[in-house]
Amino acid sequence: MKYALLIYEDEATYGAEDSAEMQAIVGQHGAFVGELGTAFSSGAGLCRSESATTVRQASAGTGRTVHDGPFAEGREQLGGFYIVDAPDLDAAIAWARKLPMAGRGAVEIRPLMTDDA
Numbered sequence: 001m002k003y004a005l006l007i008y009e010d011e012a013t014y015g016a017e018d019s020a021e022m023q024a025i026v027g028q029h030g031a032f033v034g035e036l037g038t039a040f041s042s043g044a045g046l047c048r049s050e051s052a053t054t055v056r057q058a059s060a061g062t063g064r065t066v067h068d069g070p071f072a073e074g075r076e077q078l079g080g081f082y083i084v085d086a087p088d089l090d091a092a093i094a095w096a097r098k099l100p101m102a103g104r105g106a107v108e109i110r111p112l113m114t115d116d117a
Helices: 020-039 089-098
Strands: 002-009 040-045 053-057 064-068 077-085 105-111
Touching: 002 089, 020 040, 020 077, 020 089, 077 089, 089 105
Parallel strands: none
Antiparallel strands: 002 077, 002 105, 040 077, 053 064
């Protein structure tokens, strides 16, 4: 089964994209992908949240609006994701526990929909 590992952290932890902190965490993610081996399906880091655009439906049937920014609640932003192939949720949790993170944050694990779901 394929699972999305969604990485939420405070992006201010990293500083500038060319900072030593950012370069260190990028290296750690490279090592993590190597450890995943054949369980790795895909993944990507995301540009900073200030580059986001959000389409929001205010309420049923009233149309949609477009906003600059992510409009996320809280201090953590979605910073990237991995798609992993794991035999079960326990295995996906084991991979999520190994994900490199610079500071406090969370990894949300969600199964991907399948054609028969």
